Amino acid sequence: MLNRRKFLTSTAAVGAAGFAALHFTPALAQDAPQIQIFVPAAPGGGWDQTARTIDQVLRSEKLISGSQITNVGGAGGTVGLPQFVNQWKGKGNSMMVAGMVMVGAIIANKAANNLTEVTPIARLTGEFEALVVPAESPFKTAADFVAALKADPTKVPVAGGSAGGSDHILFGLIAKTAGVPAANLSYVPFAGGGEALSALLGNQVAAGISGYGEFSEQVKAGALRLLAISADKRQDGIDAPTLKEAGIDVELFNWRGVFAPPGVSDDDKAAMIKLVETMAKSDAWATECKNRNWTSILLAGDDYAKFVTEDTARIGAILKDLGLA
Amino acid sequence: MDTLSHLAHGFAVAFTPTNLLWCLVGTTLGTAIGVLPGLGPALTIALLLPITYQVAPEASFILFAGIYYGAMYGGSTTSILLNTPGESATIVTALEGNRMARSGRGGAALATSAIGSFVAGTLGTMGVAFLAPTVVKYALKFGPAEYFSLMVLAFITVSAVLGSSSVRGLTSLFVGFVIGMIGVDLQTGQPRFTFGTAELLDGVDVIIVAVGLFAVGETLYMASRRYAGKDEIVPLKGSLYMTAAEWARSWKPWLRGAAIGFPIGAMPAGGAEIPTFLSYAIEKKLSKHKEEFGTVGAIEGVAGPEAANNASAAGVLVPMLTLGLPTSATAAIMLSAFQSYGINPGPLLLTAQANLVWGLIASLFIANVILVVLNLPLIGLWVRLLKIPAPQLYAGILVFATVGTYGISQSPIDLAILYLLGAAGFLMRRFDFPTAPVIIGMILGPLAETQFRRAMTIENGDWTVFFRHPLSLTLLTLAFVGLVGPHIWAWIEHKRTRGPEHVPGDA
Numbered sequence: 001m002l003n004r005r006k007f008l009t010s011t012a013a014v015g016a017a018g019f020a021a022l023h024f025t026p027a028l029a030q031d032a033p034q035i036q037i038f039v040p041a042a043p044g045g046g047w048d049q050t051a052r053t054i055d056q057v058l059r060s061e062k063l064i065s066g067s068q069i070t071n072v073g074g075a076g077g078t079v080g081l082p083q084f085v086n087q088w089k090g091k092g093n094s095m096m097v098a099g100m101v102m103v104g105a106i107i108a109n110k111a112a113n114n115l116t117e118v119t120p121i122a123r124l125t126g127e128f129e130a131l132v133v134p135a136e137s138p139f140k141t142a143a144d145f146v147a148a149l150k151a152d153p154t155k156v157p158v159a160g161g162s163a164g165g166s167d168h169i170l171f172g173l174i175a176k177t178a179g180v181p182a183a184n185l186s187y188v189p190f191a192g193g194g195e196a197l198s199a200l201l202g203n204q205v206a207a208g209i210s211g212y213g214e215f216s217e218q219v220k221a222g223a224l225r226l227l228a229i230s231a232d233k234r235q236d237g238i239d240a241p242t243l244k245e246a247g248i249d250v251e252l253f254n255w256r257g258v259f260a261p262p263g264v265s266d267d268d269k270a271a272m273i274k275l276v277e278t279m280a281k282s283d284a285w286a287t288e289c290k291n292r293n294w295t296s297i298l299l300a301g302d303d304y305a306k307f308v309t310e311d312t313a314r315i316g317a318i319l320k321d322l323g324l325a
Numbered sequence: 326m327d328t329l330s331h332l333a334h335g336f337a338v339a340f341t342p343t344n345l346l347w348c349l350v351g352t353t354l355g356t357a358i359g360v361l362p363g364l365g366p367a368l369t370i371a372l373l374l375p376i377t378y379q380v381a382p383e384a385s386f387i388l389f390a391g392i393y394y395g396a397m398y399g400g401s402t403t404s405i406l407l408n409t410p411g412e413s414a415t416i417v418t419a420l421e422g423n424r425m426a427r428s429g430r431g432g433a434a435l436a437t438s439a440i441g442s443f444v445a446g447t448l449g450t451m452g453v454a455f456l457a458p459t460v461v462k463y464a465l466k467f468g469p470a471e472y473f474s475l476m477v478l479a480f481i482t483v484s485a486v487l488g489s490s491s492v493r494g495l496t497s498l499f500v501g502f503v504i505g506m507i508g509v510d511l512q513t514g515q516p517r518f519t520f521g522t523a524e525l526l527d528g529v530d531v532i533i534v535a536v537g538l539f540a541v542g543e544t545l546y547m548a549s550r551r552y553a554g555k556d557e558i559v560p561l562k563g564s565l566y567m568t569a570a571e572w573a574r575s576w577k578p579w580l581r582g583a584a585i586g587f588p589i590g591a592m593p594a595g596g597a598e599i600p601t602f603l604s605y606a607i608e609k610k611l612s613k614h615k616e617e618f619g620t621v622g623a624i625e626g627v628a629g630p631e632a633a634n635n636a637s638a639a640g641v642l643v644p645m646l647t648l649g650l651p652t653s654a655t656a657a658i659m660l661s662a663f664q665s666y667g668i669n670p671g672p673l674l675l676t677a678q679a680n681l682v683w684g685l686i687a688s689l690f691i692a693n694v695i696l697v698v699l700n701l702p703l704i705g706l707w708v709r710l711l712k713i714p715a716p717q718l719y720a721g722i723l724v725f726a727t728v729g730t731y732g733i734s735q736s737p738i739d740l741a742i743l744y745l746l747g748a749a750g751f752l753m754r755r756f757d758f759p760t761a762p763v764i765i766g767m768i769l770g771p772l773a774e775t776q777f778r779r780a781m782t783i784e785n786g787d788w789t790v791f792f793r794h795p796l797s798l799t800l801l802t803l804a805f806v807g808l809v810g811p812h813i814w815a816w817i818e819h820k821r822t823r824g825p826e827h828v829p830g831d832a
Contacts, residue, residue, distance in 0.1 A: 042368070042371075042734075043368055043371030043372055043374075048371065049374075049661060052374060052375060055375075056375065056378055072734075072735070073527075073734060074523070074524060074526065074527045074734065074736075075509065075523055075524075075526035075527055078523055078526070079523045079524055079526070079527075082523070108514050109509075109516070109523070109526060111523065154785045155785065157782060157783040162509075162511055162514065163510075163511060163512060163513055163514035164514035186782055186783070186785065187782070188469075188779050188782050188783055189511050189512055191511060194593060194644070194650040194651040194652045194656070194657065195593050195594055195652065197648075197650055198464075198465055198593035198594075198644065198648075198650055198652070199468065199469075199593075201465050201648065201650075202465040202466060202467070202468055204468035204469065204783060205783060213664075213669075216669060216671070217649050217669045217670065217671020217672060217673065217674075218648075218649075218671055218672060220671065220673070221671055221672035221673055223648075223672055290667075291664060291665065291666075291667040292664050292665070293664075293669075324513075324514045
């Protein structure tokens, strides 16, 4: 009995020690500020990874002494947003990670709060999207794909993420440019990247649209063919034209950025913009972006605010065409 | 033979003292979070992601794999003892496991689930090591049409858990469908049954429903009967662990559970819940002790599903390691951990990162051993929980269920749902409606719906697709045979024996 108890306490101790080691971080220089990051999504997703990478880089660059990350997940960020707007009002040294997905979710869910209520700090990263087909597909180029779409959109099922998300939006934009009515599209939404990918590898759909990073390894291995990417210009090491080069006048970045709460002072806002800009220009940030297939598309302050307004209008229009707004 | 030398190399990686320690930490942590409803392996690994900045890739993946397997072991403990499933994959375990605990065989239920998990986990891991490339080829053949047909087959087989009255069972099943539909519809982006509540847009977590109906409902029911009933503590009957008869009844369900769980886990949309339902239904059909199901608790009904969920946990790793396909929340987060090391998980992972992958697979074998060694001695401690007098025990369950639910998303709305469902569970018990079909309906209903609509979108509304695809046709035929087979068989038997007219019962 004693042995068993001893065994139990020692395992518990190992567990506890492990946990403590993981969560204990030595305090850094005292003059650097403490910040709070609000993530309107559950741990693990894109915004959460962005927040944790921001935290990591800020700390390794000694720009902050520490940070606290709060996750309030749900409904594309529209559960967390009201909380950030109401409960975090006026808090300096705090920011929320959000992005294009939230713009779409606010419109589609007819949410009570929107991004005009928070203080834009900076756009940080973007993931351009990729249009791919299975290796055996008859489509060799993006033009082939568009031609088939024009001939009969119902015969070209396209896999992607949830309805109204960035993948669906890009499909809508491509169809719009090609003059195909959005209502006739055959879009097959999948819950996670893995499921959409397996539908493509199993040859169950004609094409797929998702963030380039979801497909990059399959493309390198030759299991998928990359027809085009939605970036603004050709990318190093990616052997595919942009949609624009392929004759489809569409450009789309699934962007992510940070916002301060409403009602922060001008000084706090300026300090936050400076902090984020310094971080985004650091080498450590560049390395993280490279590892994660994020394109750095830094845009700060008022320019960012203007961009958010324009993007909201663009996304609103295409969601209306797709019957989602 | 190539595989064996890779595996040997993997063990060399995993057997370093540091990596063994990480494995131990991971399995211990995993068991703990498996016990808590709400805290799942996906969330835990997500919270631990920052350690990828500090330690070597091998060490962090060994830690994550330990958490992943550990959670599968731990989840069954609370299902059996407290009727409070810690993970969605252990919901079925509660059905027979908790009955066994209440008839004094809690130790045996825990033992069969721990040893069954070990057996199936080891078989599953061997499957990952030796069969992965073959299995994944077949798994990819499963498209929406095949999944829908698989769901049809699942619906037919799980009718076994509907209980004695089909009308009541089906009522519960449809209640589950409705709960499962709450939230934004994936196919169209439209909210359903959300009544303008933003918190409901993502749907209701199946764990909350299971804990509400099983644990809270049960607690309310016990409380309501306190005046009439007498306070009894069930004494432990027989050996603490399994008797020879229980071993004999367990080993076949373990193997069958592993055989069902691994391939379904390897399918991109397979999941861990469906194999547990199927295993339970099959064990109930094959058991020589049918009368124990739903009464005193049948050990087969614990052994099979527990083996199935561990084998499916191994199966999930197949598409992840061979193709870089994340098919569960946990796998997705593990893949994002690969990325923070600058490793892009894809079809070349197995060759480009052989050290890492084989070290991971070897550590899975070790994790299984550690887990069974960790869990068997704990049984003696766990069963003492059952010696707590009912009022205190049920109060504890209520606290545990509340804290666990709040832990899922820190949302008060979730707590309201928990207690509403608890009240519903109480009424269902009071009026003799089975609660398990609600959970089954909630999991299978939306899956079947989604796959059906996907198949229709892809085929432009041509429903013959379900008969044109050979795999789909096979599954539908199996379902059809399962549905009418027993009736035809009974009719033939009846003709042959010319026995007295069958009196239709209420079943």
